Amino acid sequence: MQLRLPDLSEGAEDAVITLWHAGETDRVIKGKDLVEVTTDKATFDIPVPCDGILVKIFKKKGEKVKTGEDMAEIQEDRS
């Protein structure tokens, strides 16, 4: 499952990744904070969308990300 930057504002600007709460290969739990992005005057926390393993981070801390762009890949637990 790809985690993408949500639409934070109409005509959205870029955001910057300012904090990853987990690293690659970490187990992540649905609903917990996963990544913080920051625009000019706001930080925005994005939660883990599903239980699983964070297999890949595409955007590291300090990198810019655009709306809809992939930030990470999560391998979802099989039920």
Added chain:
Amino acid sequence: MWAISRNTAALRMFFRKDTVKICDLGIVGYEDALHFQDRLLRRRIEKKAPDTLIMVEHDPVVTLGRLAERNSIIDGDYFERTGIPVVPSGRGGKITYHSPGQLVLYPIVDLGEKKRDIAFYIDFLEKTVSRGLNRLGVPAGRVREKRGVWIRGKKIAFIGIAVKRWVTFHGVAVNINNDITPFSYMHPCGERDIRVTSAKEWAGREIDMNTARKVFAGQFEKDFRDEYAEPASKRGIDDNAVKIA
């Protein structure tokens, strides 16, 4: 939960049937106010608390937002000499200064049920603060391409917010009667050559803080009701906070 205020006379909560509850903490330290925000934020996310406007004045402190740069402080010795702590903050924005006489508004409001647009929310904060200052006789307003609230090229209010599960925290600081000298030892909001003012400096006299509190509380309630009364479902907004493929 309420024992953090040393100024108990100023501790007030108004339970009304209005759209926003007003919570006045008086003068409290930055960290204490942050803990209070965190607790209320979690309760708001869990739908166990209503939309609330926290009003507070802080003990002197410099705060560094997520995007603050190391060279934002011009004279670090000044802050060491004066004993003003410099602390990191999880809000957006860069560097700013708080002290008694500055009114800080921390709205803990759920945008997820309303309009999910951070830029729109920041615009809203700027407009409501501008109107509040106007009602105090200070002709402040917004400036194109710049964030914050301004008067004749000087900045009078500073914005730095955070959003979790579409519930807001942190907010806007408005210079009313506070000493603005410490701003000259930093680049406020990371902007060089910025000039800072206060309502007191503009008016040439002290502004009654209780009057200011009432004005900003009333203005926020009215503007929030006007801008956000309509639920998200009626605006055709997707309920998914995060788009996942």
